[in-house]
Amino acid sequence: xxxxxxxxxxxxxxxxxxxxxxxxxxxxxxxxxxxxxxxxxxxxxxxxxxxxxxxxxxxxxxxxxxxxxxxxxxxxxxxxxxxxxxxxxxxxxxxxxxxxxxxxxxxxxxxxxxxxxxxxxxxxxxxxxxxxxxxxxxxxxxxxxxxxxxxxxxxxxxxxxxxxxxxxxxxxxxxxxxxxxxxxxxxxxxxxxxxxxxxxxxxxxxxxxxxxxxxxxxxxxxxxxxxxxxxxxxxxxxxxxxxxxxxxxxxxxxxxxxxxxxxxxxxxxxxxxxxxxxxxxxxxxxxxxxxxxxxxxxxxxxxxxxxxxxxxxxxxxxxxxxxxxxxxxxxxxxxxxxxxxxxxxxxxxxxxxxxxxxxxxxxxxxxxxxxxxxxxxxxxxxxxxxxxxxxxxxxxxxxxxxxxxxxxxxxxxxxxxxxxxxxxxxxxxxxxxxxxxxxxxxxxxxxxxxxxxxxxx
Amino acid sequence: xxxxxxxxxxxxxxxxxxxxxxxxxxxxxxxxxxxxxxxxxxxxxxxxxxxxxxxxxxxxxxxxxxxxxxxxxxxxxxxxxxxxxxxxxxxxxxxxxxxxxxxxxxxxxxxxxxxxxxxxxxxxxxxxxxxxxx
Numbered sequence: 196x197x198x199x200x201x202x203x204x205x206x207x208x209x210x211x212x213x214x215x216x217x218x219x220x221x222x223x224x225x226x227x228x229x230x231x232x233x234x235x236x237x238x239x240x241x242x243x244x245x246x247x248x249x250x251x252x253x254x255x256x257x258x259x260x261x262x263x264x265x266x267x268x269x270x271x272x273x274x275x276x277x278x279x280x281x282x283x284x285x286x287x288x289x290x291x292x293x294x295x296x297x298x299x300x301x302x303x304x305x306x307x308x309x310x311x312x313x314x315x316x317x318x319x320x321x322x323x324x325x326x327x328x329x330x331x332x333x334x335x336x337x338x339x340x341x342x343x344x345x346x347x348x349x350x351x352x353x354x355x356x357x358x359x360x361x362x363x364x365x366x367x368x369x370x371x372x373x374x375x376x377x378x379x380x381x382x383x384x385x386x387x388x389x390x391x392x393x394x395x396x397x398x399x400x401x402x403x404x405x406x407x408x409x410x411x412x413x414x415x416x417x418x419x420x421x422x423x424x425x426x427x428x429x430x431x432x433x434x435x436x437x438x439x440x441x442x443x444x445x446x447x448x449x450x451x452x453x454x455x456x457x458x459x460x461x462x463x464x465x466x467x468x469x470x471x472x473x474x475x476x477x478x479x480x481x482x483x484x485x486x487x488x489x490x491x492x493x494x495x496x497x498x499x500x501x502x503x504x505x506x507x508x509x510x511x512x513x514x515x516x517x518x519x520x521x522x523x524x525x526x527x528x529x530x531x532x533x534x535x536x537x538x539x540x541x542x543x544x545x546x547x548x549x550x551x552x553x554x555x556x557x558x559x560x561x562x563x564x565x566x567x568x569x570x571x572x573x574x575x576x577x578x579x580x581x582x583x584x585x586x587x588x589x590x591x592x593x594x595x596x597x598x599x600x601x602x603x604x605x606x607x608x609x610x611x612x613x614x615x616x617x618x619x620x621x622x623x624x625x626x627x628x629x630x631x632x633x634x635x636x637x638x639x640x641x642x643x644x645x646x647x648x649x650x651x652x
Numbered sequence: 653x654x655x656x657x658x659x660x661x662x663x664x665x666x667x668x669x670x671x672x673x674x675x676x677x678x679x680x681x682x683x684x685x686x687x688x689x690x691x692x693x694x695x696x697x698x699x700x701x702x703x704x705x706x707x708x709x710x711x712x713x714x715x716x717x718x719x720x721x722x723x724x725x726x727x728x729x730x731x732x733x734x735x736x737x738x739x740x741x742x743x744x745x746x747x748x749x750x751x752x753x754x755x756x757x758x759x760x761x762x763x764x765x766x767x768x769x770x771x772x773x774x775x776x777x778x779x780x781x782x783x784x785x786x
Binding site: 306316320321322323324326329330333334337338341355356381382383415419422424565566569570574645650651652 | 656659660662663665666669670673674687690691695698699702703734737738740741744745747748749750
C-alpha cells in the first residue's frame, strides 16, 4: 500500500514536470491529452535526471526538496497558462462523437491491455535481477542514493566497483530519484518505470498512427507493436534499451511530423528527445546523427531547405560533438568496448570487413526468429520487396532512410567492436537488444506502407 | 480502400505466434509456478528466491557481519558472474577492493590467506576472514 502511494506521488511529480515543460516549449503540438501525458513521462524523467546531474555538479545533495523546488516556477507558470487557455476545461459538446468499437477493435484493445497489465505484473513481481540491470544501472543508482549525489570523480573512483562508468546516467539517476521518494533502495517498486516507458511508447505510437490511419488500423498496428515478445520482455527487466527506444523513436516520429507539417514545436520535441536518447545510452549518438541526416536529405528531396531544419541538424551534430568532448575531457571512452583495441585503423577496417558475414548471419537469426519478434521483420522484408518503389516515395522516405542508416550504423558498431570478451560474444549478447531501439520506427514504416497502399484490415 | 487478404493472413499468423510464445514459457520455463510462488512472498523473500536462497542467505550473513563501508574480496564465485554481480550489488556500500579488510568465502572449505583470520562463520563452507592487525 505504501509502495503504491510512493509510486503515485513519484509519478505525479514526473508527469507534472514533463507536462509543464511541454506547455512551456510549445503552444501547439500534441493535440491529444493521452499523447501529451505519454510525452510528459519521458520528458519528466529526462529533465529531472539532467537536473540531478547539475545539482551534483554544484555540490547540492539530493532530497525531494532540493530536486523539486527548482521546478515550482515552471509548474506554476504552466498551470496558470493552461488555466488561462482553458486547457483543463472538458466540453462534452466539443468532444468528437466516436463510433462504437467493432469486434476487431475490441480484440486489439484486449490484446494491448492484456500485454500492458502483464508487463506491470512481470516487472513488479521480481526485484532487479537481470545482469546489466543489477551490475550497471541499479548499482549506480544505489551509489548515487547513498552519496545523495553523483560523487565527484565518479568515473575514476568507482571504475573498479561498477562496470561501464562511462555509460550515460538517465537510468541510474531516475532509479535514484525513485529511491529518494521511497526513502530506501526499493528495488521492487522502482521497476514500475519500465512498463511505464512501454505504456508511454505505445501511446505515442498509437496517437502518431491515428494521424495517418483510421482507428481500427491504428489499433491493429499498436496491437502488433504491443505484442512483440522482445519488447514486452524489455519492458520488465530493468535494462536501458526500452527507455532508449522510447526516446529515439519519439525523436524520429516528431521529426517525421515536422517534415510533413512544418510545425516547429514538433522539431523541438524531436530535438529534446534526441538529447534524452543521448542521455540514456551511447547508441543515442547514432540516432542523433541519423535524425540530422534524415532532416537534411528529406529537405533537399522536397526542395524546401528551411533554416529551422538546418539548425536542428546542426544542433544535433553539435550535441553529439559536445557529448564526445565531455566524455573525452573526463578521461573516458564513449564505450569501453571500442577503446581497447591497439590495432591501426587500416587493420581495424580489414577486421571489420571480415566480420560482415557473421553480422549478417546474426541479423538473419533475428529476422526469422518468431520467438523474440513474432513475424514483424518478415512483414518488413516482405513489405520492402513488394513496395520497393513506394518505400522511397516522399512520405515514406524518412522512415526508410532512418532504418537503413540504423542498420548501417549498428553494422559499423559491430565491425569496430573491441569487446574484451570477443566480437562473437558482443554480437550474440547485444544484437537482439539493438533491434529494439528502432523497432518502433520499423512498425511505423509498416503503417506508412499500409496507408500508401490504401489497404484495410 | 480494399480489403486486404494479406493483412488478415498476417494477423492470423501473428496471433498464433503471439499466443504460442505468451503461453509456452508459462509452462516450459515454469513461469506460472514461479509467479504463483513469488506472489505470496514478501519483498525480502522474493529477493531470496530470485537470487537463490543459499547465496542470498550468505549475502544477508555478510550484511549483518560486516561493518559499514567495509572493503572485501570474494572467494568461491566466478568473477563477473551473475552471482558475483548480485553479491556486489546487495553488499554495497561495502565495496570489493584489492587488498581488502575482509575476505568473503563462499562454498569453499578450508580457505586460508596470509594475514587473515576467521572473523565470522555461517557454516563450514561459508565464512568471513578478517585482516589481522599487525
